[in-house]
Every structure is written in structure tokens, then in C-alpha cells.
Amino acid sequence: MTNPPDEPWRRFKGLRPLSTFVHLDTAAAGRSSRQTLTAVAGYAERESVTGAYVAAAQAGPVLAAGRSALGELLGVEAGGIAFVESATAALGVLLRAWPLMAGSTVAVLPSEWGPALDAFADRGLRIATLAVDGSGLIDLDALRQFVAMTPPAFVHLNLVASHRPLVQPVAAAAGICHEAGVPVWVDAAQGLGHVDAACDADAIYATSRKWLCGPRGVGVIAVASSWWRRLRPRASEMDRDLLAPGESPVLLLESHEAHIAGRIGLCAAVAEHVALGPAQVRSRLAAVGRLTREALADVPGWEVVEAPEGSAGGCAITALRPAAGQKVAAVRALLLAEHQIVTTAAVTARAPREMKEPYLRISPHVDVTPEDLAMLRRALPSS
Ligand SMILES: Cc1ncc(COP(=O)(O)O)c(C=O)c1O
Numbered sequence: 001m002t003n004p005p006d007e008p009w010r011r012f013k014g015l016r017p018l019s020t021f022v023h024l025d026t027a028a029a030g031r032s033s034r035q036t037l038t039a040v041a042g043y044a045e046r047e048s049v050t051g052a053y054v055a056a057a058q059a060g061p062v063l064a065a066g067r068s069a070l071g072e073l074l075g076v077e078a079g080g081i082a083f084v085e086s087a088t089a090a091l092g093v094l095l096r097a098w099p100l101m102a103g104s105t106v107a108v109l110p111s112e113w114g115p116a117l118d119a120f121a122d123r124g125l126r127i128a129t130l131a132v133d134g135s136g137l138i139d140l141d142a143l144r145q146f147v148a149m150t151p152p153a154f155v156h157l158n159l160v161a162s163h164r165p166l167v168q169p170v171a172a173a174a175g176i177c178h179e180a181g182v183p184v185w186v187d188a189a190q191g192l193g194h195v196d197a198a199c200d201a202d203a204i205y206a207t208s209r210k211w212l213c214g215p216r217g218v219g220v221i222a223v224a225s226s227w228w229r230r231l232r233p234r235a236s237e238m239d240r241d242l243l244a245p246g247e248s249p250v251l252l253l254e255s256h257e258a259h260i261a262g263r264i265g266l267c268a269a270v271a272e273h274v275a276l277g278p279a280q281v282r283s284r285l286a287a288v289g290r291l292t293r294e295a296l297a298d299v300p301g302w303e304v305v306e307a308p309e310g311s312a313g314g315c316a317i318t319a320l321r322p323a324a325g326q327k328v329a330a331v332r333a334l335l336l337a338e339h340q341i342v343t344t345a346a347v348t349a350r351a352p353r354e355m356k357e358p359y360l361r362i363s364p365h366v367d368v369t370p371e372d373l374a375m376l377r378r379a380l381p382s383s
Contacts, residue, residue: 008276008277008280008366009284009366009367010367012033012276012365012366012367013367015033015034015035015272016031016032016033016034017031017034017037019031020340021340021341021342022339022340022341022342022372022375022376023342023364023365024341024342024343024362024363024364024368024372024376025342025343025344025361025363026210026211026213026316026363026364026365027162027190027210027211027317027344027361027363028210028344028363029209029210029216030209030210030211030212030213030214030365031213031365032213032214032215032265032269033213033268033269033272035268035272036213036214036215036265036268036269036272037265038268039264039265039267039268040215040261040262040264040265040268041261043055043059043260043261043264043265044261046058046059047260047261052260055260056260059260059264062264062267063083063263063264063267064078065267065271066263066264066266066267066270066271067081069267069270069271069274070220070222070270071222072198072274073192073193073197073198073270073273073278074188074192074197074198074201074204074206074220074222075197075198075199075200075201075204075222076204076222076223076224076225077225079225079228079247079248079250080222080223080224080225080228080248080250081220081221081222081250082220082221082222082223082250082251082253082254083218083219083220083254083258083263083266084205084218084219084220084221084253084254084255085217085218085219085255085258085259086207086217086218086219087187087189087205087206087207087219088115088119088219089219089255090205090206090207090219090220090221091116091119091187091205092119093221093253094185094203094205094221094253095119095120095123096232096234097231097232097233097234097253098154098203098227098231098232099230099231099232100123100125100153100154101153102124103124103125103126104125104126104152104153105125105126105127105128105150105152105153106120106125106126106127106128106152106153106154106155106156107127107128107129107130107146107147107152107154107155107156108120108127108128108129108130108155108156108157109129109130109132109136109138109157109158109168110129110132110136110351110353110354111132111136111158111161111163111164111166111351111353111354112156112158112351112353113158113161113162113187113189113350113351114349114350114351114352116156116158116187117352117353120156125153128146128150128152129353130142130143130146130155131143131146133308135166135306135308136161136164136166136308136354137166137168137169137308138157138168138169138173140169140172140173140176143155143173143176143177144176144179144180147176147177147179147180147182148180151180151181151182152182153183154182154183154184154185154202155173155177155182155183155184155185156184156185156186156187157170157173157184157185157186157187158186158187158189158190158191159186159187159188159190159191159195159197159199159204160188160190160191160194160195160315160317161190161317161351162189162190162346162350162351163319163346163350163351163354163355163359163361164305164307164317164319164359164361165289165293165305165307165308165315165316165317165318165319166307166308166315167191167195167314167315170184170186170199170201171196171198171199171200174186174199174200174201174202175200178200183202183203183227184200184201184202184203185201185202185203185204185205186199186201186203186204186205187204187205187206188204188205188206189205189206189207189210190210190211190317191206191211192206192207192210192211192212192220193210193211193212193213193273193278193281194210194211194282194285194315194316195282195285195286195314195315196282200224201222201224202223202224202226202227203221203222203223203224203227204221204222205219205220205221205222206219206220207219207220208220208262208265208266208269211285211365212266212269212270212273213269213272213273213365214262214265214266214268214269214270215261215262215265215266215269216262217259217262218259218262218263218265218266220266221250221253223250223253228248228249228250229249231249231250231252231253233249233252233253235252235256236256239252239256240252242256276366281366282314283314284366285314285315285316285365285366286314286315286316287314288316288364288365288366288368289307289314289315289316289317289318290307290314291370291373292316292318292362292364292368292373293307293318295370295373295374295376295377296318296320296362296373296376296377296380299320299377299380299382300324300382301322301323301324301326301380301381301382301383302320302321302322302323302324302326302360302380302382303320303321303323304318304319304320304321305318305319305320305321305359316363316364316365317361317362317363318361318362318363319346319359319360319361319362320359320360320361320362320380321357321359322357322358322360324382324383325383326381326383328345328346328358328359328360329345329347329358331345331360331380331381332344332345332360334379334381335376335379335380338379339375339376339379341375341376341379343360343361343362343376344360344361344363345358345360345361346358346359346360346361360380362376
């Protein structure tokens with residue numbers, strides 16, 4: 001596998017704790033670097049030394065730098081960033097705070113993340129399905145017509161799908177929706193740190209632990225400035241009192257009681273990502289995806305699910321379809337127990353409107369080697 005220069009990617013591995021596992025599971029959770037782990041532990045100790053609230057106040061500049069960097073990556077001003085606990089929590093917060101009428105419609109794609117469909121139904125929203133081409137990419141002409149004729153309360157798009165390599169052209173879709181005055185929310189749980197996520201969304205949210213390799217238990221919401229004053233955060237009077245004059249009301253979306261050490265760890269992970277170069281990481285991950293699919297192309301008993309190479313660019317997620325009746329959950333367990341290879345058994349509930357059967361998901365980060373992929377190839381049972 002060549003993608004010169006190789007050095008930053010070797011360094012990426014070297015910055016992490018030594019491991020005998022072959023990690024091909026970034027779409028579930030990336031491996032944090034020592035620096036990130038130290039930031040989390042160091043901050044936790046600081047809470048014990050100074051008192052937790054004093055430590056939080058002292059960490060203000062670190063958190064502010066993290067908000068700015070995340071704002072850059074997500075295409076919003078730093079004041080539009082709120083830290084929450086996960087991408088799921090972010091969606092819940094947005095659904096509560098956005099000025100939505102009862103019975104409003106949200107428009108989604110067939111590849112929509114299953115738990116998001118449940119969250120929309122719980123909020124009492126009607127769900128409309130947007131048209132796609134044969135590969136599952138959004139049909140932009142059909143979208144233009146749809147939002148002009150039957151504008152929904154908002155369009156919700158997954159920047160990168162969870163279960164297969166599918167990157168939606170969300171910036172183009174946002175442009176079309178905005179012409180019709182329809183807001184766009186983007187689920188960037190699989191997109192942040194992986195593909196370009198600055199897409200002019202009205203709201204975009206993600207999680208720390210996947211492609212950015214931050215800690216678990218932290219998520220992020222980014223809201224475009226035109227919406228800041230229209231949100232209705234469910235914050236207590238006490239929390240509202242804590243908001244300094246001039247501070248963005250988006251901060252009221254944050255949970256007041258939180259694992260601040262995790263947020264500090266995310267800020268460290270984002271700083272590392274920025275130091276590596278987000279554009280370089282994106283192009284390396286696109287190459288990693290292509291090379292993974294090539295390496296597994298003709299592995300007996302498995303079919304590589306095709307990756308549409310549209311305008312949206314590359315993706316480091318690979319999905320393998322069991323072609324000989326293998327049980328994906330059992331294969332995932334076997335790879336882990338006998339070969340120390342970490343993968344995901346992607347069940348159909350991830351994308352219930354599209355998936356017909358479970359896939360084995362392979363999602364290496366930038367440091368994957370040809371040897372790792374060859375080892376996976378040898379370990380995959382053909383029947
Ligand atoms: C596309 C997508 N959306 C949302 C989520 C939920 O993220 P979290 O586990 O941080 O709530 C995931 C998690 O895998 C995902 O893949």
C-alpha cells in the first residue's frame with residue numbers, strides 16, 4: 001500500500017498505546033493517542049486537585065480552542081458549537097430545541113441511520129423518503145422538485161452511512177434546500193474527521209470517538225448562526241443565569257453536568273487531527289478505502305459491497321456481504337477471538353429501510369498496512 005509520504009501515518013500508529021490487535025473498526029470507535037489519553041487523565045486529576053468547577057473554569061481556553069477547531073471542521077462559527085454526550089444525544093437535543101410544529105415532516109434517504117428514524121417517530125414527525133440513484137446517492141434533481149413542491153420542516157442527511165461506503169453530496173443538497181427555504185440537518189457521526197464535513201448545514205452533529213479518535217461519551221452539535229436565536233433550549237433558569245452576557249445561546253444545548261475530561265480529550269484529539277492536516281487525512285482515508293476494497297475484492301465466500309465514487313469522494317468504510325451463508329456475528333467473534341482482528345457485525349437495524357442482510361464492516365484508519373489486510377483476508381472463513 002503506497003501513499004507517499006508514509007511517515008505521518010506510521011507516526012499515527014506510534015502515537016497510540018502498543019497493541020497486538022489489528023484494529024479495523026474506526027467506524028465503531030477509533031484508537032485514542034497517548035496524548036489524548038493523557039489529556040483526559042490529566043484533567044481528571046486537576047478536578048481532584050483544584051475542585052471540579054475551578055478546573056472547568058481554568059480549562060476555558062482549551063475548550064474555546066476546541067470549539068474553534070470543531071467549528072472550522074463543521075463549517076460553523078465557534079459560538080455555534082455545543083458539547084453533548086454522543087451523536088444520539090445531539091439529535092435528541094436538536095429535536096427538542098428546534099422550533100418544530102407537531103406533525104411536521106422530516107425528509108430522509110433510504111440509507112438513514114435506524115435509531116434516527118426512531119427518534120423522529122418519537123418526536124411525532126412524519127417521515128418522507130427522498131429519491132436516490134441506483135447506488136443510494138441522493139438524486140439532486142428530484143430533491144429540487146421535492147423541496148419546491150412539498151417543503152418538509154427539514155431534510156436530514158447522513159454525511160457518511162454507517163453500514164457501507166456511501167458519502168452523500170450534502171453541500172450540494174444543502175444549497176438546493178436553501179433555495180427553497182428548507183433547513184438541512186446533517187448526521188456527521190461517520191463523517192467528521194473522515195470526509196469534508198463543512199457543508200453549510202443548518203445543524204450538523206457528530207461524535208468524538210470514531211474518526212477523530214477522541215474519547216467515548218462525547219458528542220458535538222454545530223448550529224448555523226442564523227438559527228441561534230430561534231432555538232428553544234430546554235435549559236433551567238439556573239443554567240440561563242450562568243450564561244455570560246453576549247455568550248451564544250447554543251451553549252444552553254449543552255448538558256450542565258458533564259464529563260468535562262472527555263471534552264478536554266476531544267479537544268486534544270481535534271488538535272492532533274488539525275496538526276496531521278484534515279485534507280491529508282481525508283485523502284489518505286479515501287485511499288485506505290479503495291485499497292481495502294481492492295485487497296478483499298475476490299476473497300472466497302465474500303462480496304465487497306460496491307462504493308459509489310460520485311462527486312462526494314472516497315470513504316474508508318468497506319462492507320463485506322457473506323456470499324456463502326456465513327453468520328456475520330459469528331465471523332466477527334471468530335476474527336476477534338482467534339486472530340485479534342477487530343471489526344463490526346453491522347446488523348440491518350442500522351439502516352432498516354435499505355439493508356436486507358447483515359454485513360461485516362471493515363473500517364481501518366490511516367495507519368492500516370497491507371499486512372493487516374492480508375491477515376484479514378486469510379482469516380475470513382469462506383463458508
Ligand atoms: C451514521 C451514524 N449516526 C449516528 C450514530 C450514533 O452515534 P453515537 O453512538 O455517538 O450516538 C452512529 C453510530 O455508529 C452512526 O454510525
